[in-house]
Amino acid sequence: MEVFYYVVFGVLGIVVAALELSKNNKNQINTSSAFTSFKNNYVVVYSLMMAGDWLQGPYVYSLYSTYELSSGEIGQLFIAGFGSSILGRKRACVTYCITYILSCITKHSPHYEVLMVGHVLGGIANSLLFSSFESWLVAEHNKRGFEQQWLSLTFSKAVFFGNGLVAIIAGLFGNLVVDSFSLGPVAPFDAAACFLAIGMAVILSSWSENCGDPSDNKDLITQFRGAAVAIASDEKIALLGAIQSLFEGSMYTFVFLWTPALSPNGEEIPHGFIFAMLMLASMLGSSLASLLLARSSPKVESYMQIVFLVSAASLLLPVIMDSFEAPSQLDGGGITFSGCFQLLGFCIFEVCVGLFWPSIMKMRSQYIPEEARSTIMNFFRIPLNILVCVILYNMHAFSMTVVFGMCSFFLFVASILQRRLMLILDKPKANDWTPLNERTTKKIL
Numbered sequence: 169m170e171v172f173y174y175v176v177f178g179v180l181g182i183v184v185a186a187l188e189l190s191k192n193n194k195n196q197i198n199t200s201s202a203f204t205s206f207k208n209n210y211v212v213v214y215s216l217m218m219a220g221d222w223l224q225g226p227y228v229y230s231l232y233s234t235y236e237l238s239s240g241e242i243g244q245l246f247i248a249g250f251g252s253s254i255l256g257r258k259r260a261c262v263t264y265c266i267t268y269i270l271s272c273i274t275k276h277s278p279h280y281e282v283l284m285v286g287h288v289l290g291g292i293a294n295s296l297l298f299s300s301f302e303s304w305l306v307a308e309h310n311k312r313g314f315e316q317q318w319l320s321l322t323f324s325k326a327v328f329f330g331n332g333l334v335a336i337i338a339g340l341f342g343n344l345v346v347d348s349f350s351l352g353p354v355a356p357f358d359a360a361a362c363f364l365a366i367g368m369a370v371i372l373s374s375w376s377e378n379c380g381d382p383s384d385n386k387d388l389i390t391q392f393r394g395a396a397v398a399i400a401s402d403e404k405i406a407l408l409g410a411i412q413s414l415f416e417g418s419m420y421t422f423v424f425l426w427t428p429a430l431s432p433n434g435e436e437i438p439h440g441f442i443f444a445m446l447m448l449a450s451m452l453g454s455s456l457a458s459l460l461l462a463r464s465s466p467k468v469e470s471y472m473q474i475v476f477l478v479s480a481a482s483l484l485l486p487v488i489m490d491s492f493e494a495p496s497q498l499d500g501g502g503i504t505f506s507g508c509f510q511l512l513g514f515c516i517f518e519v520c521v522g523l524f525w526p527s528i529m530k531m532r533s534q535y536i537p538e539e540a541r542s543t544i545m546n547f548f549r550i551p552l553n554i555l556v557c558v559i560l561y562n563m564h565a566f567s568m569t570v571v572f573g574m575c576s577f578f579l580f581v582a583s584i585l586q587r588r589l590m591l592i593l594d595k596p597k598a599n600d601w602t603p604l605n606e607r608t609t610k611k612i613l
Contacts, residue, residue, distance in 0.1 A: 170502075172503075173438065173441055173442070173445065176445060176511070176512070176515065177441070177445050177448065180445065180449055180452055180515065181448060183452055184448060184451050184452045184455055187452070187455040187456065187459065188455060199315075199318055202312070202314075203314050203315075203318055206308075206312065206314070206322075207321060207322045207325060209370075209374055210322055210326065211325050211326050211329055211330070212370065213261075213301075213367050213370050213371060214301060214326045214330045215326075215329045215330045215334045216363050216364070216366055216367030216370070217261075217264070217265075217364065217367050218330035218331060218334050218335070219334050219337075219338050219360070219363040220265075220268055220272075220360040220361070220363045220364035220367065221268070221294070221297065222334060222335045222338035222443075222447075223338045223341070223342050223356040223357070223359050223360040223363070224272070224290075224356060224357055224360050226339055226343075226356070226427075226440050226442070227353045227354075227357070227439055230353045230427060230439055231275060231354060231357075232283070234352075234353060261300050261301055261304060261375070262368055262371055262372065263296060263300075264293050264296035264297055264301075265365070265367060265368035265371070266368070267289050267290075267292050267293040267296070268289070268290065268293035268360070268361075269361045269364050269365060270289050271286045271287070271289040271290040272358065272360050272361040272364075273286075274286030274289070275354050275357040276354055276357075304378060305322060306319065308375075308376065308378050309322070327454075332447070332451045332454065335447035335450075335451075336444045336447045336448050337444075339440045339442075339443035339444030340440060340444045341356075341440070342355075342356040342359070342440035342443070343439065343440025343441040343443075343444070344440070345359060346440060347438055395544045396547070398536075398544060399544065399547065402535070403592060404589060404592060405535055405544065407585050407586075407589045408528075408531055408532065408548075408589070409544075409547070409551070410551075410582075410585055411528075411585050411586055412528060413551040413555060414555075414578040414579065414582040415479070415528075415578075415579065415582050417555035417556050417559070417575075417578060418479075418483065418575035419521055419524075420556045421556060421559050421560070421575050422483065422575065424560060425568060425571060426442075426514055428568060429510060429514075429572070430510060430511060431503070431507070432568070433501075435502060435503050435504065435507065436501065436502060437502075445511075445515065446518045447518070449515040449516070449518035449519050450518040451522060452519050452522060453518065453519040453520060453522020453523040453524075454522040455522075456519070456523055457522065457523045457525075457526040457527055458526065460527075461526060461527070461530055467590075468527050468530050468531060469531070469586065469589055469590040470590060472523075472527055472531075472586050473583050473587050473590070475523050475524065475527070476520075476579050476580070476583035477579075477583045478516065478520055479516075479517050479520035479521075479579045480576045480579035480580040480582075480583065481576070482514070482516040482517040482520070483517055483579065484572070484573070484576040485509065485513035486510055486513075486568065486572045487569045487573050487576070489509060489510060490569045555578075559574065
């Protein structure tokens with residue numbers, strides 16, 4: 169079965185390379201050497217931070233299984249991470265490093281209470297990762313007087329390296345230290361702490377302090393009241409929030425489920441290599457998204473309906489395979505035929521994930537007002553966190569196939585809401601009182 173992993177990884181790699189090489193450089197932007205140095209510094213730091221995060225992902229469930237924790241207890245630990253991410257609002261990149269390093273250290277303990285503390289710290293760290301670094305970059309970019317359009321160059325490079333190449337390398341490196349060097353599932357967490365420490369040293373030695381946008385200091389209740397008004401007054405924003413919560417809720421549940429789904433009877437699977445494979449599939453989706461978004465047709469609202477339907481079908485595979493294949497009574501061994509089939513489905517789902525991120529960012533930029541963007545996006549995370557916590561808390565009450573079925577249903581509903589969003593955009597505005605003959609003349613002109 170090892171050949172199967174290499175074949176899938178190789179095919180995905182070839183397709184991604186072909187898509188990336190097919191892109192032209194017509195729209196290259198000329199920048200200054202000062203900006204290039206600034207951009208490279210940020211990309212290096214961001215990549216180190218993401219390496220610390222990606223190294224842990226494939227081995228969390230595996231590590232807890234070796235500590236003989238039940239699926240219910242593991243679910244509660246994941247909940248601690250999601251729940252505490254609501255609390256972590258301090259904009260401090262160094263705090264992220266320290267908090268996440270401490271979280272990695274707790275993984276050496278098999279005690280449930282210590283691991284719970286580690287997940288709370290990890291949840292706070294994740295909140296800081298997705299707020300403080302971006303906030304520092306935008307504020308520092310503006311403070312140094314760089315062109316506004318250059319900001320997109322830094323973001324694209326950071327995403328390509330931090331969320332693409334680094335994720336793949338982290339999966340392969342984790343597989344190397346755990347399986348090849350036989351250092352055990354806690355080794356990637358130690359490696360992650362080292363990368364975080366290096367990144368923190370770079371931050372302390374080369375980054376200057378900034379205070380960000382003063383508007384971020386508004387009263388929290390005032391901010392959320394404004395966000396609620398904006399969502400209630402515009403159906404497009406409300407639909408976008410529901411779509412985002414349904415998809416991300418299914419995605420984060422998938423992060424919890426893919427390991428036990430591929431090894432239901434303790435089969436020996438290369439977690440790090442499979443994780444790298446899934447990240448490569450996500451990278452393929454991102455490459456496809458960049459090609460689609462560069463065209464005027466099809467519209468993002470149109471093709472995302474198909475993306476949600478395909479993702480719903482891919483997560484329905486474990487349910488279908490469970491109904492056709494009798495449960496094995498043997499423990500251990502390599503991945504089964506059913507597992508291989510499901511892994512292909514999971515790769516398809518990750519392609520959809522790669523398509524989702526840039527596409528949802530495009531739609532957010534179109535529908536969410538700039539002055540309330542960050543608050544509304546945080547508002548969307550409330551139902552997302554509640555949805556994930558409810559699912560994970562009740563993992564012990566449902567079989568894995570039931571949870572996959574629920575996620576598939578959520579994604580199907582997301583496709584229906586996406587369809588509704590497109591119909592609203594195609595519908596003529598009700599308050600357009602321009603005479604018909606004038607509107608016809610404008611169209612002709």
